[in-house]
Amino acid sequence: MRNPIGKKVYKIHKWCGLVAGLFIFVMGLTGAVLVFNHELEAWEHHKYWEVNNQAPVNIDKAYRTITSQYKNWEIRLQRFSDNPQETLIFSLRRPQERLMVFTHPANGQILATLDSHKTITTWLLTLHYSFHANLPGKIMVFITGLIFLISLVTGVITYRKVILKMLLFRVGFSTKTKRSFASSLHRFVGVWALLLNLLMVLTGAWISYGIMANGFIAASTPAKSAASPPIAISIDQALIKLKTQHPDFRPTYMRFPKAENQPLTINGFVSGQPFYYSQFYNAATFDAKTGAILNLKLNPAAETKTKLDSISHSIHFLEFGNWLIKLLFCFIGISAPLLSITGFLLWKWRIKNFKEGFKPQQSLRPGSRRLVSTK
Known part of the structure; x- marks a missing residue:
């Protein structure tokens, strides 16, 4: 010194x-x-995390239920899978409000609605x-x-x-x-x-x-409020089409249209991509009226700033490991x-x-x- x-x-x-x-x-x-945010969420919401069900997952029913009971909300689907026992978790958004809605995976019935701002994970x-x-x-x-x-x-x-x-x-x-x-x-x-x-x-x-x-x-x-409208296409069929045409794409997140004439966006992981790329920067967009795949944006083809956003998000939120x-x-x-x-x-x-x-x-x-x- x-x-x-x-x-x-x-x-x-x-x-x-x-x-x-x-x-x-x-x-x-x-x-x-x-x-351990995923484990924390599973522990905090264990009452609604899973249900006793063997019927096939039906996202269409759940989305119709959500749009009929929660009008003038932007809607996202933050958890879904082929597992018939896992509840579907929707994220409903307004400029100053956030709701976390759990629905039955098969019949679409709403099981619980929580204020996201009052959950442990969101508070942290x-x-x-x-x-x-x-x-x-x-x-x-x-x-x-x-x-x-x-x-x-x-x-x-x-x-x-x-x-x-x-x-x-x-x-x-x-x-x-x-x-x-x-x-x-x-x-x-x-x-x-x-x-x-x-x-x-x-x-x-x-x-x-x-x-x-x-x-x-x-x-x-x-601040402008978005309102996800009912859509003409089948969400479940859109997932099947995505899996058929792009089998390496594993869907994990959905962003529903915020208004008429906007597309349905599905995010997810892609097999073969480096682990440090985020799931939220791979995006398949669908025409919400015809069900046609409009575009498929993947991490490797993104601009430099988008790649940096993706890598930072993946590493900091630990989407791997x-x-x-x-x-x-x-x-x-x-x-x-x-x-x-x-x-x-x-x-x-x-x-x-x-x-x-x-x-x-x-x-x-x-x-x-x-x-x-x-x-």
């Missing part, structure tokens, strides 16, 4: 952590929980992306992401001489004092979670920027709060020591000889 540039970098690292520490704590903790998502503060919160999240990115980069520069040694376990983990324990924990967590933290911060900042930009547009544009992958990314989410807490404690104890006239040992500073030793 004798290098004046190194001291400045360390100060930037320290102040970035202090300024954004609480926000990083909240975002990291909610992100760690949201890794809103906290994660806006701190429940609307546009100001979205701006704060974006700025926090940038500060966290700067903190990670300056941390790499500060601890660059010991990163490899720590990865090779050539640096000991000190537990002699609470300060040395916090320092060791801060360094080890920071180094071992570095690459995935950078990945999550970069993808999160990209997504956050889009959310913030859309927030500015929404704030300056009068098994339980081991989820546990790994859950650890990454927890690492951010750990870095915030240990960083704050180190700063607090350092200030206390200076007030008491105690000068911290050089060995506890980044890059010192004792820090990089194998002892």
Whole structure:
């Protein structure tokens, strides 16, 4: 730390952590929980998640029921499958309202209607992306992401001489004092979670920027309610046609027309595509009057910005992987709060020591000889 540039970098690292520490704590903790968002939803809505049914799935009946009972709503189908026991889950939208509607997979009967804003998953998502503060919160999240990115980069520069040694376990983990324990924990967590933290911060900042930009547009544009109308074609037949003509396309999400003369859009995964592409950027559009496939947009053929959106969404929302992958990314989410807490404690104890006239040992500073030793 004798290098004046190194001291400045360390100060930037320290102040970035202090300024954004609480926000990083909240975002990291909610992100760690949201890794298991599907499991969380299944647990929260277990009463309506499945039914005892063996009859074939009939989306047409469910859609007719929804459009007859919920007029002047934009309608989406967020869960469906060939499994006759899985309920269909519709997402109904207005500018300031969101409903989650569960329907019977065969007869289309409405089983439950919930306010999406009051569900655990949506509450956590809103906290994660806006701190429940609307546009100001979205701006704060974006700025926090940038500060966290700067903190990670300056941390790499500060601890660059010991990163490899720590990865090779050539640096000991000190537990002699609470300060040395916090320092060791801060360094080890920071180094071992570095690459995935950078990945999550970069993808999160990209997504956050889009959310913030859309927030500015929404704030300056009068809100317009969409109304998904009844459609003339059979949704179930459209799925059969898609499966026949494009067998590699696995549908996972539907966006119904927002008005007359608009198409039906079906999103999904495509076999053979790289895992880092999002399901929501593969789209098959159907003429809502004739049932003809109008267009098929796939990730590899998209423009650069769309590809970046797709990759960021897939990675940040973890649309791939098994339980081991989820546990790994859950650890990454927890690492951010750990870095915030240990960083704050180190700063607090350092200030206390200076007030008491105690000068911290050089060995506890980044890059010192004792820090990089194998002892």
